[in-house]
Amino acid sequence: MADYQILVVGGGNAGLSTAAQLLLKDKSLKIGIIEPSDKHYYQPAWTLVGGGTFDINDTVRNEADFIPDGATWIKDAVATFEPEQNQVTCVSGKKYTYDYLVAAPGIQLDWHKIKGLKETLGKNGVTSNYLFQYATYTYECLKNLKSGNAIFTSPGTPIKCGGAPQKIMYLAGDYLRKHGLLNKTQVHLYSAGTIIFGVPKYAATLLKVVARYGIKTHFYHELVEIDGNKKLAWFEVTDPDGNKSREEVAFEMIHVVPPQSAPDFIKNSPLAMPGNPLGWIDVDKNTLQHTHYPNIFALGDATNTPNAKTGAAVRKQAPVVVENLLAHMKGQKLEGNYTGYGSCPLVTGYGKLVLAEFGYDNKVMETFPFDQGKERLSMWLLKKYVLPWMYWNRILSGKA
Numbered sequence: 001m002a003d004y005q006i007l008v009v010g011g012g013n014a015g016l017s018t019a020a021q022l023l024l025k026d027k028s029l030k031i032g033i034i035e036p037s038d039k040h041y042y043q044p045a046w047t048l049v050g051g052g053t054f055d056i057n058d059t060v061r062n063e064a065d066f067i068p069d070g071a072t073w074i075k076d077a078v079a080t081f082e083p084e085q086n087q088v089t090c091v092s093g094k095k096y097t098y099d100y101l102v103a104a105p106g107i108q109l110d111w112h113k114i115k116g117l118k119e120t121l122g123k124n125g126v127t128s129n130y131l132f133q134y135a136t137y138t139y140e141c142l143k144n145l146k147s148g149n150a151i152f153t154s155p156g157t158p159i160k161c162g163g164a165p166q167k168i169m170y171l172a173g174d175y176l177r178k179h180g181l182l183n184k185t186q187v188h189l190y191s192a193g194t195i196i197f198g199v200p201k202y203a204a205t206l207l208k209v210v211a212r213y214g215i216k217t218h219f220y221h222e223l224v225e226i227d228g229n230k231k232l233a234w235f236e237v238t239d240p241d242g243n244k245s246r247e248e249v250a251f252e253m254i255h256v257v258p259p260q261s262a263p264d265f266i267k268n269s270p271l272a273m274p275g276n277p278l279g280w281i282d283v284d285k286n287t288l289q290h291t292h293y294p295n296i297f298a299l300g301d302a303t304n305t306p307n308a309k310t311g312a313a314v315r316k317q318a319p320v321v322v323e324n325l326l327a328h329m330k331g332q333k334l335e336g337n338y339t340g341y342g343s344c345p346l347v348t349g350y351g352k353l354v355l356a357e358f359g360y361d362n363k364v365m366e367t368f369p370f371d372q373g374k375e376r377l378s379m380w381l382l383k384k385y386v387l388p389w390m391y392w393n394r395i396l397s398g399k400a
Contacts, residue, residue: 002086004032006325007098008071009078009088011035011063013395014104014300014314020068020398021322027070032096034088036077038063041132042391044311047164047347048384050129050138050255051171058388060132066396078105081269083293100295100325103271103281107160107301107309108263117256120228125253129168138168141253142175147184148252150176151233153223155259156192157278160301160309163344163356165191165257166206172255173213174349185252187215190235192222201364201373202346202356209348209375221247223256262302271296273304280304285360287334288321294328297321306360308342315395316341341365345383353379 006022008015011033019031040063048054067073076090087097109130111118120126127138142150150172154165169189176182189196189210196210196217197203210217218235224246225234233254235247266272267279271290274282281298282291285305290296299317301309316338323336340360347353352375359365366372372379394400 002097002099004072004096004098005030006032006100006102007088007096008033008102008104010104010106010300011037011040011067011073012104012106012300013311013391014106014318015102016040016066016068016396017314017398018102018104018299018318018321019071020396021318022325022398023068023070024398025322025326029070031068031071032074032098033067033071034074034076034078034090034096035063036075036091038075040066040396042388044161044345044383044391045388046129046132046135047167047171049135050127050142050168051175051347051350052139052142053171053350054384056132056136061392068398078265080265081271083270083296086295100329101293101297102321102325103266103296103298103302104300105263105266105302107260110157110259110261113259114223114256115225116228117226117258120226121256124228124231125251126226126228126256127253128256128258129164130257138255141255142172145172145176145185145253146181149186149188149250151188151190151249151251151254153233153254153256154189154191154193155257156222157259157261158309159257159260161344162308162310163197163346165189165255166196167347168255169215170209170213170346170348171350173209173215174352177213178350182214187213188249189215189217190221190223190233190249191217191219194219197346197356199356199358199362199364202344202354205354205373205375206346206348226254226256266302271298276304285340286337287324288317288336288338289324289328289334297325305338305340307340308344308358310342310344311391311395312343312357313341315400318398339365345379345387347380347383348375351377351380353377353383355379355382
């Protein structure tokens with residue numbers, strides 16, 4: 001007999017909310033959750049921390065407090081998957097067998113892919129809201145900025161919270177405007193992407209925001225190297241013919257968003273999509289069932305589903321995984337259907353937010369009965385107060 005009926009890999013938003021929802025449907029299920037971390041973070045608020053308008057201490061709690069009643073927390077990390085044996089081997093050497101697996105390992109931040117970044121992150125004006133320990137330093141950098149270039153980068157890989165590189169940039173623009181420094185400083189977006197935002201409705205609003213703060217945009221620019229002591233960054237620039245060149249840029253502060261990929265233990269496993277260098281888990285984009293192993297389901301940032309990698313996506317994916325996994329256990333047809341919903345609460349200044357909601361093929365899928373393409377105070381209040389409360393009190397417990 002297997003050690004667990006259902007083994008969940010990952011104790012983040014996706015793993016915990018799925019386990020909680022499964023147990024709400026059937027409390028007799030024997031579920032194990034493999035998660036090495038003692039702490040659980042509410043990462044969406046780190047943008048606001050970086051803008052000096054949210055307390056970093058309110059973004060962290062104890063993981064133990066959110067393991068659902070009835071589930072077993074295995075405080076370890078997966079090293080390898082043996083799906084043919086319905087087994088995983090952990091870093092500790094322990095092996096666990098399962099009848100069904102839910103893979104929700106989250107995403108890996110590939111800091112090492114930018115030369116010189118690790119040595120200077122957290123000093124010399126080099127920061128990132130993608131790490132708990134540096135979000136407060138972002139605000140320090142902003143407060144110390146009196147002249148020169150403030151650079152905000154966005155990599156060429158899919159990333160968690162696709163709007164994050166821009167949100168902190170708009171807060172910086174607003175901060176500089178409020179302090180009369182927009183004429184002494186220059187805000188730049190250096191993006192490996194091709195456009196400001198994939199959904200035309202929201203892109204139109206963002207271009208107005210860019211103009212308001214006098215932000216200079218540079219597309220097809222991938223950050224490849226940084227020298228914090230000299231305050232220089234180097235970008236690989238791709239021209240329309242695909243030729244690559246290198247550009248050197250001086251900065252006073254730089255907010256770096258690292259390239260991202262599936263965690264290495266996923267990349268090197270049979271769960272990964274064949275031939276995909278970023279190693280995403282290969283699932284059906286609607287049912288979230290693995291394409292090769294029918295007793296494995298996956299959700300969250302590590303899958304190959306072509307949606308925005310956000311907590312809002314997880315919130316729509318978890319019920320689909322729960323419905324389809326329970327149906328699969330009973331030998332029934334999979335009726336749960338994920339349509340690619342994701343949401344980017346695009347902070348465009350202090351007290352201003354555009355709530356972008358969209359699904360596969362950038363189809364707009366809005367919740368509220370008003371035009372969400374406009375900047376609104378109400379949506380800022382939603383992000384700052386309502387969503388964190390919902391996360392800690394309803395989402396992780398499977399009730400929202």
